[in-house]
């Protein structure tokens with residue numbers, strides 16, 4: 313009998329009651345918990361930070377968060393983004409979710425490469441190429457379409473409420489290793505590591521491809537918040553509307569050296585100037601001080617891209633889903649879907665021996 317077919321002799325709880333244990337309660341952990349619960353699994357999330365918290369290392373509290381097709385990704389990764397779009401489009405019918413449909417205008421500095429964000433035209437609605445008269449002559453081309461934006465200050469509490477209503481449990485606890493989790497849940501056979509940057513320091517993971525990448529955005533209060541603008545090229549500038557909070561998020565910046573929680577006003581002024589050039593109808597050159605506030609968060613980035621895989625460790629299955637950098641929201645529900653299928657496979661092996 314092979315290792316994976318060994319009948320576990322120490323199960324105290326029946327299959328249906330053994331919780332799937334998720335380390336991390338960011339957008340990846342919470343989206344996955346919701347999906348597993350909807351499929352009838354019992355789920356426990358263990359995390360230092362929970363929905364509603366505001367620590368700069370809890371990236372999910374600070375995202376823009378726009379659905380934008382990523383360039384340079386595999387076909388499977390594109391599909392994760394497409395599934396996310398499908399789920400979020402439905403969520404947008406409920407204002408409590410914090411998800412909204414908005415218009416988008418994307419201007420490209422160069423001709424799009426075949427593996428660029430252009431693939432997203434199969435997912436978004438109302439995609440059309442803009443005419444040269446519709447954009448500045450500094451750009452090579454432009455696209456208009458409808459996309460989705462998520463307000464994390466609403467979405468994370470919404471998810472927490474759904475998870476609890478479906479019977480999921482949150483435990484606030486910092487752990488130093490996955491081993492600690494195995495000891496906390498001796499009956500569980502499936503563990504999901506959705507700890508974001510935590511995977512750099514967990515003693516039995518120590519993934520040195522993970523690295524922190526600081527983001528700092530400006531939140532501008534305005535009622536002109538129905539169109540997203542994105543400059544795609546050497547310059548990385550966006551204006552992301554947040555209709556339910558009556559404002560727009562201006563960015564962006566990615567810093568590896570500076571991890572300060574303090575606002576860098578030079579960066580803020582530069583972001584306002586860039587956003588003004590990109591969307592002068594929305595962003596004034598000198599916004600009133602009381603219309604401006606700041607958002608600072610650390611992206612859980614990973615060289616080579618995010619990790620999504622399954623490992624067998626003795627009689628436990630450990631699924632890893634971390635390293636989403638600046639795209640965790642745009643991948644979230646597709647990753648939750650993929651992990652749910654991986655959990656089904658793992659539990660099938662535990663039950664059908």
Ligand SMILES: Cc1cc2nc3c(=O)[nH]c(=O)nc-3n(C[C@H](O)[C@H](O)[C@H](O)COP(=O)(O)OP(=O)(O)OC[C@H]3O[C@@H](n4cnc5c(N)ncnc54)[C@H](O)[C@@H]3O)c2cc1C
Nearest residue numbers: 336337338360361372376378487508510527609640641642
């Ligand atoms: C300024 C900014 C703008 C962004 N804009 C966008 C955008 O427009 N679109 C988009 O898709 N994404 C965007 N992102 C990226 C997005 O926020 C992240 O990719 C996403 O939030 C990552 O989610 P996560 O669940 O992997 O990690 P996190 O949200 O960081 O959650 C990690 C979880 O693991 C827990 N944890 C870690 N280590 C331990 C431990 N040892 N013990 C216990 N718990 C632990 C934490 O407490 C937390 O609960 C942006 C990010 C920033 C900062």
